[in-house]
Amino acid sequence: MSKADKIRGFVLENYIKPAREGGENEITIRAGDIHKMMGLRDSMPAVASALGAQKFENFARVKLIKREGPHNGANLRFTFQL
Numbered sequence: 001m002s003k004a005d006k007i008r009g010f011v012l013e014n015y016i017k018p019a020r021e022g023g024e025n026e027i028t029i030r031a032g033d034i035h036k037m038m039g040l041r042d043s044m045p046a047v048a049s050a051l052g053a054q055k056f057e058n059f060a061r062v063k064l065i066k067r068e069g070p071h072n073g074a075n076l077r078f079t080f081q082l
Helices: 003-021 031-037 045-050 054-058
Strands: 024-029 065-066 079-081
Touching: 003 024, 003 031, 003 045, 003 054, 024 031, 031 045, 045 054
Parallel strands: none
Antiparallel strands: 024 079, 065 079
């Protein structure tokens, strides 16, 4: 399993599924939070790439509606429609 696949799986299980179960219609995810919670090192570009890709939208059945912040920085935020 690639690092990107691990990141996508982590976000699905820890962010997307709980938000859906809670009745949310959208969720905003900060790249730095994922990086820290997964214990990654020097992998911010991998987090940004994994969450910003069409592959994640298909995998998690979400739609990216907003991406804001530094391109590969910790404060990059993704807002997804669930």
